[in-house]
Amino acid sequence: MDNNQHVGDLVEFFKVLGEPNRLRIVGLLGQRAYTVEQLAVTLGVGASTVSHHLARLARAGLVAARSESYYNLYSLQTNALSGMAKELLAQAQPARPAHEQGLSDFDRKVLATFTTSDGRIKAFPMQERKFRVLLRHVLPSFSHGVRYTEKRVNEILSKYNDDTARLRRWLVDFGYMAREGGGGKYWRVDEG
């Protein structure tokens, strides 16, 4: 994945904004352009400190400078900010996409047919191949290596369908989850 590069950029983005004076600088530059010294007196810190912060902000693409007579006028690059915010929003809405990403066209079509927009199962298809799509659909709600009580399993499954008992049994019958004889504990089976 080239996702790792993005992660590094994102970390840098947050780290840059996770400092009081830098965030205040961004807030000020959002209103108008400032010179280094203007920022220094406004924030009550040395000019060299401001210069240092501006350099970091510039490296992250958040501000840009233009020469103006004596001064260096810094202004905000709103593009970078809104771009990052949009990316954040995209990550924060994994209602469907997180699980449905990487699914085949077939799986997507089955889910579109048999689940509502909030992920609940409307009905169970007859064909086993389609049936398994729905079982795999609920599976990510369970973590590997965790033993669940039957009560908790039902709680989780109730998010998908009211008939939690049948749903629970099917998960076991089709080999997606396993069940302990005595205590009635369930756990997710490792795929492979």
Next chain:
Amino acid sequence: MDNNQHVGDLVEFFKVLGEPNRLRIVGLLGQRAYTVEQLAVTLGVGASTVSHHLARLARAGLVAARSESYYNLYSLQTNALSGMAKELLAQAQPARPAHEQGLSDFDRKVLATFTTSDGRIKAFPMQERKFRVLLRHVLPSFSHGVRYTEKRVNEILSKYNDDTARLRRWLVDFGYMAREGGGGKYWRVDEG
């Protein structure tokens, strides 16, 4: 302003996400719930370290834990994330709102009539009162305490109207900007 409280929260928000392992934790929890130990082996760090990070994330409202048998299952609080992202987006779009905030109804109406949606001046009103509204509209593009060349003034004004020469003269005539005799330098006049 109670804005200061928000600034503190925002700084904390960014600081929390500005650390590689914490951001990776958020990414993982965005897909499903994890136990502390699962996160520890996935990230390749000690469990105590993960616990430390999770505590910070929880204090910022980004994650929440629920007890599950032996384990503590941590999951992402997508509400907090999307809320912050929206706030970010709002700040990143000061195209109009930043300047137009705090304007009177009269001023807003004049701007709506004589400027386009991207802020350009369509026409100049006859009445002086309305005319001054437009001059104050372009003024924030100039910083206090900076001397501009005539060329640079025209560059800036061209964002608002093609007739930069008249616009520039008007700004001086109406006392919003001043002009040096010799070198032809301009600067913004302090209001008062």
Next chain:
DNA sequence: GAACTATTTCTATATTAGTCGAATTAATTC
């Protein structure tokens, strides 16, 4: 070109914070 100015770079310092390992706590199992 000399004087001046804002900005940047350099150096040093002090504080913050991430990490690990050990000890402690909290909860579950038999």
Next chain:
DNA sequence: GAATTAATTCGACTAATATAGAAATAGTTC
């Protein structure tokens, strides 16, 4: 209730960085 297990807290170390002041740089004015 004793044993087991995951998680948290604590203590110590190390690395990163925010800051100020001095020196160097780049650009402007006369």
